[in-house]
Amino acid sequence: MLKLNHISKTFNRGTVNEKVAITDLTLHLKKGDFATIIGSNGAGKSTLFNAICGDFLTDTGSVVLDNEDVTFKPQHQRARSIGRLYQDPMRGSAPGMTILENLALAAGSGGWFSHIRKADKERFREQLRLLDIGLEERMSQPVGLLSGGQRQALTLLMATMNPPKLLLLDEHTAALDPATADKVLELTKKIVEENHLTCLMITHNMHSALELGNRVLMMDSGRIVLDIEGEERDGLTVEDLLARFSSGAGKELDNDRILLS
Amino acid sequence: MTLGSVLLLGQTALKLGLICSLTVLALFLSYSMLNVCDLSTDGCFTLGAAVGAAVAISGHPFLSIIAAMAAGVCSGFVTALLQTKLGVESLLAGIIVNTGLYSINIAVMGGSSLLNMNKTETVFTMMKSVLSGTPLSGQFDLVVAGIAVVLVIAVLVLFLKTRLGLAIRATGNNADMVRSSSINPVFTTIVGLCVSNSFTALSGCLLAQSQKSVDINIGTGMVTIALASLLIGGTVMGRGGILIRAVGMVVGAFIFRLVYTVALRLNMPAFMLKLVSSIIVVIAISGPYLKKQWPQLKRRLSHRKGGDAAC
Numbered sequence: 001m002l003k004l005n006h007i008s009k010t011f012n013r014g015t016v017n018e019k020v021a022i023t024d025l026t027l028h029l030k031k032g033d034f035a036t037i038i039g040s041n042g043a044g045k046s047t048l049f050n051a052i053c054g055d056f057l058t059d060t061g062s063v064v065l066d067n068e069d070v071t072f073k074p075q076h077q078r079a080r081s082i083g084r085l086y087q088d089p090m091r092g093s094a095p096g097m098t099i100l101e102n103l104a105l106a107a108g109s110g111g112w113f114s115h116i117r118k119a120d121k122e123r124f125r126e127q128l129r130l131l132d133i134g135l136e137e138r139m140s141q142p143v144g145l146l147s148g149g150q151r152q153a154l155t156l157l158m159a160t161m162n163p164p165k166l167l168l169l170d171e172h173t174a175a176l177d178p179a180t181a182d183k184v185l186e187l188t189k190k191i192v193e194e195n196h197l198t199c200l201m202i203t204h205n206m207h208s209a210l211e212l213g214n215r216v217l218m219m220d221s222g223r224i225v226l227d228i229e230g231e232e233r234d235g236l237t238v239e240d241l242l243a244r245f246s247s248g249a250g251k252e253l254d255n256d257r258i259l260l261s
Numbered sequence: 262m263t264l265g266s267v268l269l270l271g272q273t274a275l276k277l278g279l280i281c282s283l284t285v286l287a288l289f290l291s292y293s294m295l296n297v298c299d300l301s302t303d304g305c306f307t308l309g310a311a312v313g314a315a316v317a318i319s320g321h322p323f324l325s326i327i328a329a330m331a332a333g334v335c336s337g338f339v340t341a342l343l344q345t346k347l348g349v350e351s352l353l354a355g356i357i358v359n360t361g362l363y364s365i366n367i368a369v370m371g372g373s374s375l376l377n378m379n380k381t382e383t384v385f386t387m388m389k390s391v392l393s394g395t396p397l398s399g400q401f402d403l404v405v406a407g408i409a410v411v412l413v414i415a416v417l418v419l420f421l422k423t424r425l426g427l428a429i430r431a432t433g434n435n436a437d438m439v440r441s442s443s444i445n446p447v448f449t450t451i452v453g454l455c456v457s458n459s460f461t462a463l464s465g466c467l468l469a470q471s472q473k474s475v476d477i478n479i480g481t482g483m484v485t486i487a488l489a490s491l492l493i494g495g496t497v498m499g500r501g502g503i504l505i506r507a508v509g510m511v512v513g514a515f516i517f518r519l520v521y522t523v524a525l526r527l528n529m530p531a532f533m534l535k536l537v538s539s540i541i542v543v544i545a546i547s548g549p550y551l552k553k554q555w556p557q558l559k560r561r562l563s564h565r566k567g568g569d570a571a572c
Contacts, residue, residue, distance in 0.1 A: 076440045097427070101427050
């Protein structure tokens with residue numbers, strides 16, 4: 001589904017601020033793979049997502065999505081096949097517009113001059129009802145009035161209402177309180193399973209890194225230092241994972257936000 | 262003051278308010294929706310006036326309206342291109358285009374800084390002859406301005422409800438979200454500024470034709486006047502749907518003109534208009550800010566007087 005072939009990226013090349021963000025990284029994801037990504041601060045996790053989404057052009061290598069080379073495609077064209085959630089719940093929706101208008105834009109059906117039809121509205125209402133947080137009664141309210149958790153759930157719906165080929169989750173529950181985070185994570189699991197989405201999820205929660213999905217990747221200094229899947233992953237504990245990381249990266253995992261439990 | 266002179270005052274304010282409200286609606290699109298403060302407004306307003314006058318003088322009253330709006334589209338396109346594709350800061354892009362337009366406007370007016378349309382057939386004179394003999398014959402200019410405003414509001418409100426319109430509103434709100442909806446925010450910014458500048462140019466074209474002359478300074482300070490009207494309109498009718506807010510823009514423009522016309526009656530010299538509009542903008546923007554800061558300021562002041570314990 002997703003093939004990253006030897007991509008690398010250096011920012012501010014040739015200046016004192018030169019920063020090697022990704023080094024010769026190769027990753028192949030099969031259709032239906034759900035991989036969690038953990039890694040130290042500045043390991044290049046988010047930069048990896050930016051490279052996949054096309055926020056910048058990689059210095060070398062290619063990005064192939066579902067057998068289509070998208071290396072040189074701009075962000076908004078790749079967005080057709082990629083859904084993305086950020087850590088900041090405010091980033092995924094337009095606060096000054098209503099829930100209905102946000103959903104209509106995300107649904108993206110119809111031509112440039114099409115209006116929102118009654119049938120669309122009913123369809124959105126049904127989809128909101130599945131979130132089970134009462135948003136279906138508030139469709140004409142501006143999104144800015146929602147809480148962080150509600151906005152993240154809405155963004156999740158917006159990103160997956162046309163099932164994308166690839167879903168990227170960048171610590172999307174990290175800014176939410178624990179109870180809300182659990183709820184959004186449950187929703188994520190449900191939506192990913194129902195639509196058989198291929199998914200990459202960055203997390204700093206070691207427990208969910210092992211519990212969710214079928215594959216775990218560990219990153220350090222712009223490389224994937226550990227890639228565990230299948231039987232090898234079953235029965236792995238957090239302690240095992242940390243030990244494997246330090247032998248793979250040659251140092252202790254260093255992340256100030258990491259949650260071990 | 263007699264009832265007749267009051268009515269006349271109201272009518273003048275209404276006419277100018279209606280014509281200038283087209284510029285306010287343009288800023289409603291660029292400033293309130295797209296979140297771009299388009300400083301090319303002054304130049305674009307004059308461009309519309311100059312192009313409209315030049316075409317009308319050559320004998321095409323209807324074509325003059327279309328030509329002025331097309332000129333506005335071009336101006337908006339350049340402003341948008343500078344800020345989306347060429348890395349020019351949004352405010353600076355407007356200022357640059359505004360400066361450049363000064364030369365273009367004089368060129369359009371054939372090298373002079375003044376064009377006279379005393380004997381030119383315009384949409385206003387045409388409406389005057391159509392309405393002659395009817396009870397509305399004295400209000401022909403109000404009728405023309407009113408039709409223009411109703412048409413522009415209808416087009417704008419319908420446009421903002423389309424998918425493209427929603428995308429333009431989202432661009433000013435959260436460009437990331439527009440990109441993830443597979444829409445290019447560069448495209449929506451360009452379209453938004455083209456449409457808004459066509460309204461600005463239409464506004465300039467109608468003002469010039471109603472007063473039967475253009476001079477190169479007709480648009481000077483227009484962005485501040487329109488911004489003042491926009492902020493007044495937002496205060497009066499800022500809540501509700503797009504239609505209500507758009508009508509609020511027209512109401513704002515009318516209130517602004519009314520205040521100004523009354524001030525003129527009270528012997529305020531005409532050159533004070535721009536200062537008044539600047540002050541209104543400052544009050545409208547700083548007022549809410551200072552109101553928010555006031556409780557903190559109050560505590561600081563009372564502390565300085567020794568009335569409040571610091572710890």
